[in-house]
Each structure stands twice: as structure tokens, then as C-alpha cells.
Amino acid sequence: MDFEWFESKYPGWYAEYGAWWEAYNRLKHPGANKPIAFEEVGYQYPHRCWTCMVPCLVRQDMVVDKVDGQWRTYCSETCAWTDTTAFRPEYEGRATPSMGRLTGKREWETCYHGQDLADIVKDLGYVRDDGKTLVPQPHLDLDDPKKPWTLDDIRGNTFISPNVSLNEMSDEEREAHVADYRSRSNITPSMLRPVPPGAETLPPTAREGTAGARRRRGHHQVRRDPAEPPPGRLVFVGDKHRIRFEPVGIEIEADEDETVLDATFRQGVSLMHGCKEGQCSSCKSFPLDGDQQMERYSTFAPADYESEEGYVLLCRTHAYGDLSVELINYDEEMLLSGIPPRQARATVAAVQSLSHDITRLVLDVHPADELPYRTGQYVDIEVPGTDQWRSFSMAGLPAEGPGGKLEFIIKRYPGGRLSGMLNGALRPGDPLTVKARTAPA
Numbered sequence: 001m002d003f004e005w006f007e008s009k010y011p012g013w014y015a016e017y018g019a020w021w022e023a024y025n026r027l028k029h030p031g032a033n034k035p036i037a038f039e040e041v042g043y044q045y046p047h048r049c050w051t052c053m054v055p056c057l058v059r060q061d062m063v064v065d066k067v068d069g070q071w072r073t074y075c076s077e078t079c080a081w082t083d084t085t086a087f088r089p090e091y092e093g094r095a096t097p098s099m100g101r102l103t104g105k106r107e108w109e110t111c112y113h114g115q116d117l118a119d120i121v122k123d124l125g126y127v128r129d130d131g132k133t134l135v136p137q138p139h140l141d142l143d144d145p146k147k148p149w150t151l152d153d154i155r156g157n158t159f160i161s162p163n164v165s166l167n168e169m170s171d172e173e174r175e176a177h178v179a180d181y182r183s184r185s186n187i188t189p190s191m192l193r194p195v196p197p198g199a200e201t202l203p204p205t206a207r208e209g210t211a212g213a214r215r216r217r218g219h220h221q222v223r224r225d226p227a228e229p230p231p232g233r234l235v236f237v238g239d240k241h242r243i244r245f246e247p248v249g250i251e252i253e254a255d256e257d258e259t260v261l262d263a264t265f266r267q268g269v270s271l272m273h274g275c276k277e278g279q280c281s282s283c284k285s286f287p288l289d290g291d292q293q294m295e296r297y298s299t300f301a302p303a304d305y306e307s308e309e310g311y312v313l314l315c316r317t318h319a320y321g322d323l324s325v326e327l328i329n330y331d332e333e334m335l336l337s338g339i340p341p342r343q344a345r346a347t348v349a350a351v352q353s354l355s356h357d358i359t360r361l362v363l364d365v366h367p368a369d370e371l372p373y374r375t376g377q378y379v380d381i382e383v384p385g386t387d388q389w390r391s392f393s394m395a396g397l398p399a400e401g402p403g404g405k406l407e408f409i410i411k412r413y414p415g416g417r418l419s420g421m422l423n424g425a426l427r428p429g430d431p432l433t434v435k436a437r438t439a440p441a
């Protein structure tokens with residue numbers, strides 16, 4: 001409802017900000033994830049204006065200058081002029097001894113650089129009378145005592161001041177960082193990472209179900225098969241059904257616990273898709289017959305009138321009986337050129353820092369395992385010690401046949417599940433599990 005209101009008042013709002021608020025809702029559960037600013041959601045914490053103290057959100061306007069031996073950021077030319085020209089000991093040839101100066105640790109971020117987020121929040125007094133529950137909460141559901149976030153839920157996240165980081169960079173790194181900052185939006189929806197099957201990905205404010213749905217789905221069971229090496233393989237335990245795609249006549253099998261789109265990946269059928277999270281409509285199709293239901297999906301994909309007509313998003317759809325589906329967007333040649341996701345064992349061969357936030361990661365694929373390459377392929381890497389995966393595009397072609405190397409250029413994010421481990425936690429020789437996936441070209 002909120003999303004619809006914003007979109008109707010401010011057309012285009014959802015394309016710009018929807019992904020952020022979808023992620024905000026998904027990440028609201030205490031203990032299940034870090035605060036959103038420490039998760040990989042395509043958000044880059046903004047620099048702050050040295051003069052007016054407001055974040056430099058109009059990124060292309062940000063000015064960077066060195067003043068009193070310190071690199072500083074400004075939201076605009078006017079604020080830059082104030083500090084670099086007006087607030088100097090001399091102005092237009094006159095001494096200005098009474099003029100103020102903007103000095104010291106002006107940003108609160110710099111005062112708390114390198115400290116634990118929980119200690120910062122406590123120090124700032126943003127804790128309720130019980131001494132542990134946070135005053136700000138990422139949701140309004142405060143009746144259940146298990147839902148409010150406490151200091152324990154945010155402990156373990158180190159806060160980094162953008163200004164301190166900027167001053168620690170080499171000239172080349174700073175130049176590249178500033179160019180990147182100016183070129184980006186505050187939120188980059190395309191950088192939102194796929195979440196594991198079975199995880200709730202969209203908020204309660206999004207719609208659930210389709211016109212044709214006959215039952216609600218409470219939860220999805222996805223679990224590991226302990227007998228199946230190597231680790232990381234997902235095993236589905238629901239009933240299985242036949243899915244037939246028209247007009248091409250291709251049939252696959254889908255488990256109730258996986259989405260129809262995931263079932264196609266598993267069986268090497270390349271359907272059109274994009275976000276895999278019910279937001280982009282690329283996988284929109286029309287069910288002709290059978291029992292199916294959608295998980296939660298974005299309010300704007302598909303549009304209301306399409307939902308009413310019965311269109312579904314295959315990345316959100318579970319089959320609860322044999323299904324016949326008419327494909328809307330497809331390329332007949334591509335359909336059967338997909339490769340079922342192949343899993344392989346790998347070892348970290350190199351972790352090389354290329355700049356303050358870019359790392360080159362090289363993996364050696366186990367000599368007995370093979371990841372056949374197709375155009376459009378990307379790789380899921382299992383985050384060590386978790387059952388989570390992160391997707392990365394390869395920086396070069398992998399070798400044909402078993403073994404070989406995989407190379408990635410990865411941007412590190414504070415708190416990133418995998419990218420956050422590239423600061424020393426992941427070392428040469430560490431074992432990893434990888435999975436090759438193919439998106440339609």
C-alpha cells in the first residue's frame with residue numbers, strides 16, 4: 001500500500017527506491033542479519049559535507065579538496081567555497097582574524113571511527129530504559145518482545161568513517177573512489193544479491209498469491225542432504241509435479257519447495273529472468289492449467305491488471321500440481337542451451353587487494369570437478385561457515401575441462417557476507433564450494 005501510494009504520487013519512485021525498501025523489510029528481523037547499512041544491498045554510505053554536515057547525496061555535485069592538510073568532501077561548490085575560500089585567515093587580500101574555522105572532528109562518523117556499532121549506539125544514548133533495546137527500530141511491530149532489536153543484534157559491526165577512509169587512500173585510490181562515488185546512485189538495485197531459496201524476500205506490504213491460487217503457502221522447506229557430497233547441495237523434500245511450457249512443448253519437473261524458475265535452472269532450461277526476486281517482471285508468464293501459487297512479490301511486478309488477468313512470475317511461483325504455462329518472453333534457441341547449475345570444490349589461490357575496496361579473488365577448481373562455460377555464466381560462491389551463497393561474475397574465461405582457475409574482481413562492502421571476508425578472513429588454501437549458473441544472454 002505504501003509503495004503504491006508513493007508510486008502514484010511520485011511516478012518512478014519505485015524504480016529508484018523500491019529495491020531499498022524491499023531489502024529494508026526483508027532485513028528487519030533481529031538476529032537474522034546485520035543492520036541494513038552493513039548488508040550488501042547496493043547501498044554506499046554517503047560522504048558528509050564538511051561545511052553543512054549534510055550527506056553528499058547529490059553525488060555528481062560532491063566536491064573534494066585538501067584543506068589544512070586534510071582531504072574533505074563538500075555537498076556543493078558553495079559549501080566548498082565557504083571552507084576553502086571564505087573561512088580562511090585571509091579573504092580577498094584582507095586579513096580576517098575573527099573569521100571562524102571549520103576544524104576538528106566535525107563528523108560524528110569520525111568521532112566513532114573503528115568502534116563497534118553497539119558501543120556507538122549506547123554512547124549516543126539511543127537505548128531504552130532496559131539498557132539494551134534500541135530506540136530506533138527497523139519496523140513498527142513492537143508488541144512481540146522477540147522482535148525489537150537490542151544492542152546484541154548490532155554488536156560485531158565495526159563502523160568506518162568515510163572521511164577517515166578517504167584520507168587513508170593513496171592519490172590513485174582516492175581519485176578512482178571519488179569518480180565511482182559521483183557516478184553512482186545512492187542505491188544500486190542491480191547490486192542486490194539473490195537470496196537463498198526459501199528465504200522471505202519481500203515484505204508483508206507486497207501482495208501475496210494470485211487470482212488462481214487455491215491455497216496459501218506457510219513456509220518452504222529446503223534442507224541439505226547430509227549424504228550428498230560436496231556440501232552445499234540443496235535437496236527439496238516436497239511433492240514433485242510436471243511443468244509443461246507452451247508453445248514450445250518443453251517439460252520439466254518441479255518440486256513444491258522450489259520455484260518453477262529454480263526448477264528450470266536445475267534442469268538446464270534457460271527461461272528469461274532478471275532479478276529472481278519478483279521485482280523486474282522478466283519471468284512473467286501465463287498459467288494455462290494447474291495448481292500453483294506465488295510467494296510474495298513486488299507490488300509493481302506484474303502490474304495490478306496483469307495479476308487480475310492471472311499472469312504469474314515464475315521466480316515466485318511454486319507448483320502444487322501438474323502445470324501448463326504459456327511463456328510470454330522466450331528465445332527458442334536459448335531455451336535448451338542452459339546448463340544445469342554445476343557444483344564444484346575449489347580452493348582459494350589468491351586474494352589480491354587492487355584498491356581500497358576492490359579485490360581480485362582467484363580460485364583453483366578441484367582437478368576432479370568441472371564447470372562448463374557458457375556465455376552469460378556467473379558463479380555462486382558459498383559463504384564459508386554458512387548456508388548462504390553470493391553471486392559473482394567471472395573476470396575471465398575459465399579453462400575447458402576439469403580443474404582450472406576462476407577469477408573475480410569483487411567490490412568489498414563493509415559487512416558484506418563474502419566480500420567482507422576479503423580483508424584477511426579468506427586466505428589462500430581455504431576451501432570453498434562454487435556453483436556455475438547461466439543466465440540467458
Ligand code: FES
Binds near residue numbers: 301
Ligand atoms: S526474474 Fe525478476 S520478476 Fe522474476
